[in-house]
Amino acid sequence: MPTFPSQAAPASGRTRSPIAAFTAHVVMGFRRWSTYRLATAAGAFTNTVFGLIKAYITIGAVGAAGGTLMGYDAATAATYAWLVQALIAPVNIFGWQELALRIRTGDVAIDLARPIDPQVAFLAADLGRAAYSLIPRGAPPLLVGAAVTGLALPGAVLPYLLGALSVVLAVLVSFAGLWLLNTAAFWLLDMRGVITLYMVASNILSGMIVPVHWFPDWMARIAQVTPFPSLVQAPVDIVTARVEGAAALGVLATQLAWFTALVLVGRVVFRTGARRLVVQGG
Amino acid sequence: MTDPIIDVRELHRRFTVRSPRGRFRRTRTVVEAVDGLTFQLPEGSALGYIGANGAGKSTTIKMITGILVPSSGTVRTCGLHPIRQRKQLARQIGVVFGQRTQLWWDLPLRESYRTLAAIHRLPQSVWTARRDELVDRLDLASFIDIPVRQLSLGQRIRGEIAAALLHSPPLLILDEPTIGLDVLSKERLRVFLTEQRAHHGTSLLLTTHDMDDVQRLTERIIVVDHGRMAYDGDLAGLVRRVGAxxxxxxxxxxxxxxxxxxxxxxxxxxxxxxxxxxxxxxxxxxxxxxxxxxxxxxxxxxxxxxxPDIEEVVRRLYLSATGTGTGTGTGTGSE
Structure with missing residues (x-):
């Protein structure tokens, strides 16, 4: 293979590892999102207001059920509502369409023509985005919740450590699912149908509206064969110590399994789509 | 003599276009976007690749950069197979698509360069020195910390070109880089590109509608018409040929x-x-x-x-080509 030695070839000076490229994308994702301060504030405000509404609805539901409902009392039900509100932004519950747009406009060619795997690059940037949104979008609902209804949180350290891991996994599962959804744009001109379907399914089955534990049996069974409970129900269960010990590890393993499966399928589908684009022209 | 940095042989690319006819039926027509192109670009040289809209310029560039598979024929870019070795190739070339951006819209140029340097795995000392050189030569200092979305077109294009050159690629491919730029911005860009080529020996492939670009930046011209080579040679030869x-x-x-x-x-x-x-x-x-x-x-x-106005020259070339049964000759070729 001929090389071009007359150049100050980048190959000769390349010493940094792929980890550095990953980290750079995490930083880039963080900075990209941190430029939208006003949107962050507006989002935090909305999450908090809806948190108030949801907290009182869940407290009402528990009261109507006679004080406890599937292991939730008024305090834990309200805590559930507040934690869900805090997770909306980091876990990207309301979706992400950047890749689909890039496919539709053809900008994905830029991503393909870079010496880095597009899925890895976008995943790293998404971790940066999640890291940014964690405090400014998560803290306000929790602070208001603590002041208004109080939060029923465990006193031990372990649930928080495992919970932090579970939140990271929830972000990863969410990204992997949305990546797969976005790759449909290689074949579909109009994504609105599949996006709506995905959003309805993920919002309900993740436990964002009511806990998965409150679902009727048939619905709980459906939820269990989808990755969606891994987005919200899983981290909230672990942080509130509703699941502990081996059970908590089992939940983490389920999240990890969903992430692995989704990210691999997403890789294959993206490659297939990209090959189609490259072969047929876009 | 080293191998050519771009080696294109008997390149074809067909697209199937489906167009509705009547209520239910669709007709399929096969369009030959690139129809039997053969040319080599020696390392260190500069080629102006011109032709009307739809002549097959961008299709050729996509095949050279590995984001489109040829229907038949072969392409070697920097000695690599563009599709199979796309990642390796991406380290060897810099590409600017005038209509697309490789910068991050929400971030300042500085952040884009930091990320691109990491993508290309350039060591800190190497890329910061290169960035400083590009910032100086392209005069980016006054807006390097402003988010890209707030830049003017001329500023953004300069930022794009710096992004494409950050990893010091031996081959620079510019797809209509001066489109929409004012006279002064175009002039600065041409001065910069000439200087880069002189200092770094960068090979250049340029598609453009701007004939001054061709005149100023390239020593060789290929004119394509309906995917076929209508002319391959220097500007003076082209002018002579059509009797402008x-x-x-x-x-x-x-x-x-x-x-x-x-x-x-x-x-x-x-x-x-x-x-x-x-x-x-x-x-x-x-x-x-x-x-x-x-x-x-x-x-x-x-x-x-x-x-002579080159647009006029090219128009005449098209006319003479269609008059004598579509572009067969390849002028003062470089086979």
Whole structure:
């Protein structure tokens, strides 16, 4: 293979590892999102207001059920509502369409023509985005919740450590699912149908509206064969110590399994789509 | 002699276009976007790749950069197979698509460069030095910390070109880089590119509608028409081939009657009561001979010679090609 030695070839000076490229994308994702301060504030405000509404609805539901409902009392039900509100932004519950747009406009060619795997690059940037949104979008609902209804949180350290891991996994599962959804744009001109379907399914089955534990049996069974409970129900269960010990590890393993499966399928589908684009022209 | 940095042989690319006909039926037509192109670009040289919209320029570039598979034929870029070795190739080339961006819209250029340097795995000392050079030469300092979405088009394109050159690629491919730029921005860009080539020996492939770009930046031109090579050679050869004429524009000291009948010339226009007259002349005479002939009739105060408008030259080339059964010749080729 001929090389071009007359150049100050980048190959000769390349010493940094792929980890550095990953980290750079995490930083880039963080900075990209941190430029939208006003949107962050507006989002935090909305999450908090809806948190108030949801907290009182869940407290009402528990009261109507006679004080406890599937292991939730008024305090834990309200805590559930507040934690869900805090997770909306980091876990990207309301979706992400950047890749689909890039496919539709053809900008994905830029991503393909870079010496880095597009899925890895976008995943790293998404971790940066999640890291940014964690405090400014998560803290306000929790602070208001603590002041208004109080939060029923465990006193031990372990649930928080495992919970932090579970939140990271929830972000990863969410990204992997949305990546797969976005790759449909290689074949579909109009994504609105599949996006709506995905959003309805993920919002309900993740436990964002009511806990998965409150679902009727048939619905709980459906939820269990989808990755969606891994987005919200899983981290909230672990942080509130509703699941502990081996059970908590089992939940983490389920999240990890969903992430692995989704990210691999997403890789294959993206490659297939990209090959189609490259072969047929876009 | 090293291998050519771009080696394209018998390249074809067909697209199937489906268009509705009537209510239910669709007709499928096969369009030959690129139809049997063969050319080599020696390392270190600069090629202007021109043609009308839809002539197959962008399709060729996509195949050269590995984001489109040829229907048949072979492409080697920097000695690599563009599709199979796309990642390796991406480290060897810099590409600017005039219509697309590789910068992050929400972030300042500085952040984009930091990320791109990591993507290309450039060591800190290498890329910061290179960035500083590009910032200096492209005059980016005043807006490097402003989010890209707030930049003017000219600023953004300069930022794009710096992004494409950050990893010092041996081959730079520019797809209509000066589109929409004002005269001053175009000029700065041309000066910069000329200088980069002189310092770093960068090879250049340029598609453009701007004929000044071709004139100033490249030593060789390929004209494509309907995916076929209509011309391959230098600008002067192209002008000779289509018999384009130069125009002598004269400012006279006193108004004079129209200068018709000067041997070897055609009177193009007479302005300001005969104070300014323009005469076209071809290869069969010289500017000196024409001036001498004119000098016998009038006194010339000032003169300019307008070089042929290349758009006109290309149009003529197309006309002559379609007249003689679509572009077969390859001019003063470099096979």
């Amino acid at each position: 004429e130069r125009v002598l524009s004269l400012d006279l000291t006193t108004p004079a009657p129209p200068l018709a009948g000067i041997p070897g010339t055609d009177l193009v226009s007479v302005e300001a009561d005969g104070l300014r007259q323009r005469l076209a002349f071809g290869d069969d005479t010289t500017a000196t001979a024409v001036l001498e002939a004119i000098g016998r009739h009038v006194e010339v105060r000032d003169l300019t010679i307008e070089e």
